[in-house]
Amino acid sequence: AQSVTQLDSQVPVFEEAPVELRCNYSSSVSVYLFWYVQYPNQGLQLLLKYLSGSTLVKGINGFEAEFNKSQTSFHLRKPSVHISDTAEYFCAVREFGNEKLTFGTGTRLTIIP
Amino acid sequence: DTGVSQDPRHKITKRGQNVTFRCDPISEHNRLYWYRQTLGQGPEFLTYFQNEAQLEKSRLLSDRFSAERPKGSFSTLEIQRTEQGDSAMYLCASSLFSGSYNEQFFGPGTRLTVL
Secondary structure: OOEEEOOOOEEEEEOOOOEEEOOEEEOOOOEEEEEEEEOOOOOEEEEEEEOOOOOEEEOHHHOEEEEEOOOOEEEEEEOOOOHHHOEEEEEEEEEOOOOOOEEOOOEEEEEEO | OOOOEEEOOEEEEOOOOOEEEEEEOOOOOOEEEEEEEOOOOOOEEEEEEEOOEEEEEOOOOOOOEEEEOOOOOOEEEEEOOOOHHHOEEEEEEEEOOOOOOOOOEEOOOEEEEEO
């Protein structure tokens, strides 16, 4: 069965500083990987996804992530954060041929002015 | 093109009452999904439909839960005899499946509070 681990439940970062949110996954088959953002009392918005090909994927709002198959990781990065990036971030995995998305427990990103 | 919509956005109910939520997918999307998100957790898959057929149900979907998509368009999720543990955000998503990768688009969710 697939699973996702987000080790950091909360990450405080100063405005304009870089940030990395960590995600590790487990699966016995090939997977698609995703990062979603959730603002308070809202649904999920897709930041970026890895389907195949280049292991470095770029998403919206200046975020990027790198797929590392050997380490089964898909860490999210942004070189310079803004107050508007304050939100909950979820990493998710989906096995090939399976419709179910499996999410991590989320990382709350707090930007300090 | 409107996104996925859910109604109501918020529902407060007393323990033991029945509640029903509605989800309207993106037009022409043939797959529809329900997820549940409890406080401090990521969303968990409940079930999904292709057109009107319910193709998969999670073990999280107890006998008190029932989901339908009668005409292959909107879907309803009913919870009977609600319990305090049912308090959560219920998220709906839809996708257009055509044999390859299909992306799920999420609605804003229905937040249920059981008193």
